[in-house]
Amino acid sequence: MNALPSPVQAPPSAPEVLDRCRELVRPELTEAVGRLHPWVGEMAAYSFGWCEVGGAPSVAPGGKGVRQALAVLGAEAAGASGRAGVAGAVAVELVHAFSLLHDDIMDGDPTRRRRPTVWKAYGTGPAVLAGDALFALAVGTLAAAPGGAGAVRLLSAALADLVRGQADDLLFAARPWTGPERVSPREYRTMAEHKTGALLGCAAALGAALGGGPPATVAALDRAGRALGVAFQLVDDVLGIWGDPAVTGKPVHGDLRERKKTFPVLAALASPAPGARRLAALLDSPGETDAASALIEELGGRAAALTEARRHTAAARAALAAVPLATGAAEELRCLLDHLVVRDL
Amino acid sequence: MNALPSPVQAPPSAPEVLDRCRELVRPELTEAVGRLHPWVGEMAAYSFGWCEVGGAPSVAPGGKGVRQALAVLGAEAAGASGRAGVAGAVAVELVHAFSLLHDDIMDGDPTRRRRPTVWKAYGTGPAVLAGDALFALAVGTLAAAPGGAGAVRLLSAALADLVRGQADDLLFAARPWTGPERVSPREYRTMAEHKTGALLGCAAALGAALGGGPPATVAALDRAGRALGVAFQLVDDVLGIWGDPAVTGKPVHGDLRERKKTFPVLAALASPAPGARRLAALLDSPGETDAASALIEELGGRAAALTEARRHTAAARAALAAVPLATGAAEELRCLLDHLVVRDL
Numbered sequence: 274m275n276a277l278p279s280p281v282q283a284p285p286s287a288p289e290v291l292d293r294c295r296e297l298v299r300p301e302l303t304e305a306v307g308r309l310h311p312w313v314g315e316m317a318a319y320s321f322g323w324c325e326v327g328g329a330p331s332v333a334p335g336g337k338g339v340r341q342a343l344a345v346l347g348a349e350a351a352g353a354s355g356r357a358g359v360a361g362a363v364a365v366e367l368v369h370a371f372s373l374l375h376d377d378i379m380d381g382d383p384t385r386r387r388r389p390t391v392w393k394a395y396g397t398g399p400a401v402l403a404g405d406a407l408f409a410l411a412v413g414t415l416a417a418a419p420g421g422a423g424a425v426r427l428l429s430a431a432l433a434d435l436v437r438g439q440a441d442d443l444l445f446a447a448r449p450w451t452g453p454e455r456v457s458p459r460e461y462r463t464m465a466e467h468k469t470g471a472l473l474g475c476a477a478a479l480g481a482a483l484g485g486g487p488p489a490t491v492a493a494l495d496r497a498g499r500a501l502g503v504a505f506q507l508v509d510d511v512l513g514i515w516g517d518p519a520v521t522g523k524p525v526h527g528d529l530r531e532r533k534k535t536f537p538v539l540a541a542l543a544s545p546a547p548g549a550r551r552l553a554a555l556l557d558s559p560g561e562t563d564a565a566s567a568l569i570e571e572l573g574g575r576a577a578a579l580t581e582a583r584r585h586t587a588a589a590r591a592a593l594a595a596v597p598l599a600t601g602a603a604e605e606l607r608c609l610l611d612h613l614v615v616r617d618l
Numbered sequence: 619m620n621a622l623p624s625p626v627q628a629p630p631s632a633p634e635v636l637d638r639c640r641e642l643v644r645p646e647l648t649e650a651v652g653r654l655h656p657w658v659g660e661m662a663a664y665s666f667g668w669c670e671v672g673g674a675p676s677v678a679p680g681g682k683g684v685r686q687a688l689a690v691l692g693a694e695a696a697g698a699s700g701r702a703g704v705a706g707a708v709a710v711e712l713v714h715a716f717s718l719l720h721d722d723i724m725d726g727d728p729t730r731r732r733r734p735t736v737w738k739a740y741g742t743g744p745a746v747l748a749g750d751a752l753f754a755l756a757v758g759t760l761a762a763a764p765g766g767a768g769a770v771r772l773l774s775a776a777l778a779d780l781v782r783g784q785a786d787d788l789l790f791a792a793r794p795w796t797g798p799e800r801v802s803p804r805e806y807r808t809m810a811e812h813k814t815g816a817l818l819g820c821a822a823a824l825g826a827a828l829g830g831g832p833p834a835t836v837a838a839l840d841r842a843g844r845a846l847g848v849a850f851q852l853v854d855d856v857l858g859i860w861g862d863p864a865v866t867g868k869p870v871h872g873d874l875r876e877r878k879k880t881f882p883v884l885a886a887l888a889s890p891a892p893g894a895r896r897l898a899a900l901l902d903s904p905g906e907t908d909a910a911s912a913l914i915e916e917l918g919g920r921a922a923a924l925t926e927a928r929r930h931t932a933a934a935r936a937a938l939a940a941v942p943l944a945t946g947a948a949e950e951l952r953c954l955l956d957h958l959v960v961r962d963l
Contacts, residue, residue, distance in 0.1 A: 308778075309781075310781065310782045310786070312785055313781065313782075313785050375747070378742070378743060379744075379747060380743070381743075397723070397742065398724035398725070398788065401723055401724055401746055402720070402724060402781060402785060402788065404746075405720060405749075405784075406778075406785075408753060409778050409781055412773075413771075413775070413777070413778055416771045416774045417771065417774075421770065421771070422761065422766045422767035422770070425761040425767070425770050426761045426762065426766070428757075429754060429757050429758035429761045429762075430758070432754035432758070433653075433751075433754050433755070433758055435754075436654075436655065436750055436751040436754055437658075439747055440655040440657055440658050440751075443744065444657060
């Protein structure tokens with residue numbers, strides 16, 4: 274029998290990277306959630322897709338686990354074992370779960386990942402409490418890790434940004450489409466950096482810090498994660514209007530129906546072309562989402578969002594290239610970046 | 619003119635102690651709240667009684683400031699300046715404000731200190747966000763303080779207890795007055811230790827830790843604060859049934875009308891006397907609060923609560939006596955203890 278030629282080791286795909294990191298983090302994440310009050314722990318487990326209401330095991334889809342992967346890869350990029358980043362990974366996944374839980378209450382969203390949100394399933398009060406518990410658990414997990422003080426400072430800064438971004442996002446909803454009070458694309462980008470970028474940056478930075486990386490590496494990974502977060506949000510905005518519902522799992526023109534002030538819309542409204550005024554009227558007409566999406570594209574909203582997303586993707590790559598990083602981890606970080614931002618465009 | 623005889627320095631009264639600590643902490647607390655997003659900061663300031671809805675200055679009564687005083691006195695008791703405890707004082711006041719904000723949502727309470735609660739004044743979603751912001755600010759303040767890692771660990775432990783206590787409190791409401799599923803006085807005491815005691819203990823312990831006190835002192839102050847918290851809650855329970863509305867600012871038999879499972883009620887229901895069964899029926903009859911309060915007293919519920927409160931007050935005193943503390947601060951701590959627990963009984 275002839276021996277098969279030994280294949281060249283292919284670089285891992287993004288789903289493989291995400292899976293590997295999820296498997297590394299899962300035992301400690303499960304253990305942390307298991308320390309919660311049983312009732313609160315059930316709500317937390319439900320939000321992760323691990324159980325149904327009542328506690329029966331479930332395999333509902335959870336999140337992609339990008340934040341935990343960034344923390345693990347951040348530690349590896351700093352030259353440590355991925356295990357060094359696990360406490361940070363657990364903390365950022367808990368913070369992410371907390372923010373989804375509370376944001377769903379604030380936004381009145383009844384479903385997430387095709388299941389009822391926690392407040393819909395358990396009630397608003399219990400969902401507030403479950404979010405608080407996840408928040409406290411995140412801080413406690415990180416404070417208990419070696420080198421905790423600096424790590425907790427990184428997390429605190431991200432939490433402050435997260436709240437600031439959510440506040441702006443809530444306030445944007447009440448502002449007009451046009452006139453001096455309208456939301457500028459720049460304000461939107463800052464909001465996205467706070468609401469989405471800060472925790473992604475924190476995840477990668479936490480991994481590097483817990484892995485013993487020097488301040489320049491921690492700062493570079495923070496910048497890379499933040500830029501990735503903004504790029505990700507911009508791509509999400511494009512998909513929220515023009516994405517294929519079969520792929521995104523969201524309704525056609527969903528963001529337009531919900532009258533969301535997303536980047537493509539705001540960029541189109543900021544256009545000096547006469548169509549911008551017509552767009553404002555269309556956006557207030559529930560049946561006109563086809564016409565609105567076409568006009569947003571015509572006014573350059575889609576192109577502006579994609580240009581901005583590419584700019585932030587390049588900034589993330591530049592941040593990764595600015596400091597010495599372990600080769601394999603850096604490659605996996607770039608692979609994750611491409612996967613998240615390019616997606617289904 | 620004859621010189622007046624120089625008076626012996628009287629020990630400060632509890633209100634004087636509270637005022638001194640409030641004045642010491644106020645600048646940093648104000649500064650911290652000022653770092654919040656302006657809209658969120660207004661909700662926080664409203665909750666402290668510093669402004670009205672819309673931001674106009676106000677002098678509405680805030681809380682007593684017991685937690686900040688314990689942190690300042692904890693630092694002084696450990697031999698440091700009270701200033702050393704200020705970061706801890708700010709953190710515990712922020713956590714207390716956060717917990718009131720979220721608890722008012724969970725409990726559906728429309729007023730606090732004779733004003734609309736934050737969720738009533740600003741909406742549920744914004745109030746959830748304001749609570750989150752206060753929580754994040756508390757952690758950030760403490761993480762930024764020198765010696766932050768140990769301090770954040772103390773705060774995290776208290777936060778975990780706080781959430782656990784609130785979870786039990788919410789679940790108690792759904793349990794029956796009698797039968798095997800009833801809430802035992804012991805379960806109630808544990809809930810009160812988590813919900814009220816943990817943060818008071820944390821406040822005193824944080825002060826001692828930030829003041830450089832040895833672990834035994836930190837632990838003793840934690841025990842003292844926890845015991846004080848339980849005693850305080852038990853006295854509050856007695857006042858909630860038998861307190862003079864002119865003094866408490868709460869309606870006569872308020873806790874009975876709201877069918878709260880407080881210690882006197884649970885102790886009376888646990889009595890082997892035949893009246894216990896009759897009490898369960900009275901508690902479900904809205905018009906029978908006079909009869910219920912008389913029967914609770916007859917069944918020994920009031921006496922049991924006061925005995926338990928005295929036991930915890932003695933435990934707090936014993937904890938303070940178990941370690942060497944700076945004399946003046948220890949005296950002020952005992953003075954505060956008496957003031958809070960004896961009150962208007």
